[in-house]
Amino acid sequence: MxxxxxxxxxxxxxxxxxxxxxxxxxxxxxxxxxxxxxxxxxxxxxxxxxxxxxxxxxxxxxxxxxxxxxxxxxxxxxxxxxxxxxxxxxxxxxxxxxxxxxxxxxxxxxxxxxxxxxxxxxxVTDAGPVTRGGARPGDALCVTGEWGRSAAALRLFERGDEASVERANELFRFTPRVADGLALAGTATAMMDSSDGLARSCHQLAEASGAGIELNRDALPVHPAVDEVADGDGERFELAAHFGEDFELLCAVPETALPTVSEECPAGLTRIGTVVEESDDEESPRVVADGDSLPDRGFTHGGE
Amino acid sequence: MxxxxxxxxxxxxxxxxxxxxxxxxxxxxxxxxxxxxxxxxxxxxxxxxxxxxxxxxxxxxxxxxxxxxxxxxxxxxxxxxxxxxxxxxxxxxxxxxxxxxxxxxxxxxxxxxxxxxxxxxxxVTDAGPVTRGGARPGDALCVTGEWGRSAAALRLFERGDEASVERANELFRFTPRVADGLALAGTATAMMDSSDGLARSCHQLAEASGAGIELNRDALPVHPAVDEVADGDGERFELAAHFGEDFELLCAVPETALPTVSEECPAGLTRIGTVVEESDDEESPRVVADGDSLPDRGFTHGGE
Missing domain, CATH: 3.30.1330.10 (PurM-like, N-terminal domain)
Known part of the structure; x- marks a missing residue:
């Protein structure tokens, strides 16, 4: 097992x-x-x-x-x-x-x-705890902060020179999104952190909610450090979406509430997609990015 | 270190x-x-x-x-x-x-x-949390339950036969003294669990309280399983008082409150000594058992 x-x-x-x-x-x-x-x-x-x-x-x-x-x-x-x-x-x-x-x-x-x-x-606040399981079709799928910090940090640790290692340590010391989570409590219909990476987290949130997800790849806010280490756009998305070990929040928010709650998140809240109806067809993918299935997997060495 | x-x-x-x-x-x-x-x-x-x-x-x-x-x-x-x-x-x-x-x-x-x-x-209850540091001279020093379970269990594990191992497993599955702790909250002036053994725990409680302790060895309730494995009275006390890894409570209780609170402890509460004034003489032992210094140490193989 x-x-x-x-x-x-x-x-x-x-x-x-x-x-x-x-x-x-x-x-x-x-x-x-x-x-x-x-x-x-x-x-x-x-x-x-x-x-x-x-x-x-x-x-x-x-x-x-x-x-x-x-x-x-x-x-x-x-x-x-x-x-x-x-x-x-x-x-x-x-x-x-x-x-x-x-x-x-x-x-x-x-x-x-x-x-x-x-x-x-x-x-827990008066708004109650937010789980992974409440996302509804039509909700905006959103993320806090910028993605790929830990992936970039690992590449910098591998370089081994003093400046890279110091920068890698900084990237490893993320701010937990407690203030953002509190801002989202009562508004977000589903929420989780992204320690397993965007792709896996999307699958988990969609499955727990009995829904599907449609993503727009270009909307994902990628941490600038990823650009320093990634070999092209494919690997850039791979590091930001599949690597994981980032600790941002992934959440579903009713569209009408988005403008207000976005302003209240200190780490920034970015819409990267939409929660959709669960498909009756078992063969159809649960999570789609720009029209293609986004596989439920973590990082693969060498990019896509 | x-x-x-x-x-x-x-x-x-x-x-x-x-x-x-x-x-x-x-x-x-x-x-x-x-x-x-x-x-x-x-x-x-x-x-x-x-x-x-x-x-x-x-x-x-x-x-x-x-x-x-x-x-x-x-x-x-x-x-x-x-x-x-x-x-x-x-x-x-x-x-x-x-x-x-x-x-x-x-x-x-x-x-x-x-x-x-x-x-x-x-x-925490309305009585507030009990710490190690509040024992006062004159308080009765008390323990819950019977001591030496884990020491006896280890000897039985070493024997290796099926019945001994089964009995050892039973002894290892202690009941945490939550009900007793709740009964003692508000009455006990100091309390701790005995995972480091009676001797070390007495030293810790006395030091935290700025007090001394006088113990009566014979008063310590020893688990019957210790008699099955111990080689004589010396080793019996060694296993019950120094071995540790038992999870009973050691506490100080004002003498007047002792009769009532004893009845409320499901595991039983036994007085084994008295909290005394801290000595001004740095050479004098902090914890005394039957007139002799009780060293601040855990188990020594081979008894005393």
Whole structure:
């Protein structure tokens, strides 16, 4: 069983699984684990790792339209270096401050590989939590911010020179979209974060909502750093739409509400498509970009 | 830097670290990581692992005197076996049900070694959270339940025969003392759970409270399973008081309140000593058992 099948199995058993975060009595809770080998490329500072790991959980809180309250982290490593730990905590504290949450500590553990497990909690507003499952045909499909930051960062980490690595670390330290999620709560009919990439996220939101999606590729706001590293337009879209590990919000918004809510999102809100009726034909694609099927897949090395 | 020093460094930097759980706006949050190599001996079922891992976090909630609300877990393994995952989730669900909390899912991750990171949240009662730091001279020092379960379980796991392993699994599946913690909230002046063992926990509670402790060894309620595995009285006390990884509560209670609150603790509350004035003499031991210094240490193989 691969991780995706296992997650589906888990979601089938538990009422709250499947969305970015669970909601219990108005409290949102979400947890993630990140590892050095898979999540922190060589050159990632411990400050960036702390920021990014805690940020990933705060992003899940943001995706429910809740206010972030607090975060904790388990910090596991083969040895405890005081300076490395201090830098990790500083990153965790700073990303919490960026979204008006509080970093309240955690646990330490010995581990063969640097590993961190982070949990964030938040409070649902009076508007209630936003899930992935409420998008309606006719809704505008929108995204916050600019896409492809993490893909660009990885290319820059690979270059290895000091300036590239420093820039890569900056790109890795995203601002969780808590303020935008709060602005969208009560208006967005469906919302999720984009950690699996635009393509997969569109499929998940459409499937959860029992709807289809039509996208306009050129409308996707691509981060300028992607242009520095991409080899042509095909790879540019590949990095921005399939790579994933960005932490922007993808949401569906009733068309009439779009002008007002757009102004309230500090990261900017861009319409990239439309939610459409689910097709009766099982063969027809659920997500279409410029008339072609947009496959439900992550990054493929070498572009399209 | 070893783990203890690192934890102290972390506690110095963060206002909420040091106690069993952090409290933010009335919500208690606590997180732990457990590994196959160090925490789940051969023979531990995945059901027991799910119960115990989530139970460890619920125990931290109990130690603050809060009501447990929910728990999440990250489940990381080299491969995802559906049955193993289902059993883990079943254990997590059941331990949550045992304390009126809800297991609401979590995250999956690929990892070289079976590893789980659990987080539990709870709600503080009107009595407010109980910390380690409020014990006053004259208070009765008390414990819930019976001590040495995990030490006995480990010996039984080592025996390896089917009946011993089954019994060991049962001992590993403790009931987090949430109901007892709630009964003690508002009455206990200081409280913590006993995951580091009685001796270390006494030192921590005394230090946080700026007090000393005088214990009566014979008063400690020892789990009957310890008698099955211990080699004599010395080892019996060693396993019950130093081994740790039990999840009972240690607390200080004003003497006058003891009769009433004892009746309200479902796991039973036993007085094992008294909180005393802190000595001015730095050489004098902080924790004394039957007149001798009780060292601030965990288990030593081979007894005393």
């Amino acid at each position: 691969n991780e995706r099948d296992a997650l589906r199995a888990l979601a089938a058993d538990l009422p709250h699984a499947g969305d970015d975060a669970a909601v219990v009595d108005g409290t949102v809770i979400t947890t993630d684990m990140l590892h050095e080998r898979t999540d922190f490329p060589p050159g990632t500072t411990r400050y960036t790792a702390g920021w990014r790991a805690v940020g990933a959980s705060l992003s899940d809180v943001a995706a429910t339209g809740a206010a972030a309250s607090a975060a904790v982290a388990v910090y596991a490593d083969a040895a405890f270096d005081r300076e490395a730990l201090d830098r990790f905590v500083a990153g965790a504290v700073d990303v919490c401050e960026a979204v008006d949450a509080e970093y309240v500590g955690g646990d330490l553990d010995e581990h063969v590989e640097f590993t961190t497990a982070t949990t964030a909690i938040g409070r | 070893n783990e203890r020093d690192a934890l102290r460094a972390l506690a110095a930097d963060l206002p909420h670290a040091g106690d069993d759980a952090a409290v933010v706006d009335g919500t208690v949050i606590t997180t732990d990581m457990l590994h196959e190599r160090t925490d789940f001996p051969p023979g531990t079922t995945r059901y027991t692992a799910g119960w115990r891992a989530v139970g460890a976090s619920l125990s931290d909630v109990a130690a603050t005197g809060a009501a447990a609300s929910a728990a999440v877990a990250v489940y990381a393994d080299a491969a995802f076996d559906r049955e193993a995952l289902d059993r883990f989730v079943a254990g997590a669900v059941d331990v949550c049900e045992a304390v009126d909390a809800e297991y609401v899912g979590g995250d999956l991750d690929e990892h070289v070694e079976f590893t789980t990171a659990t987080t539990a949240i709870g709600r």
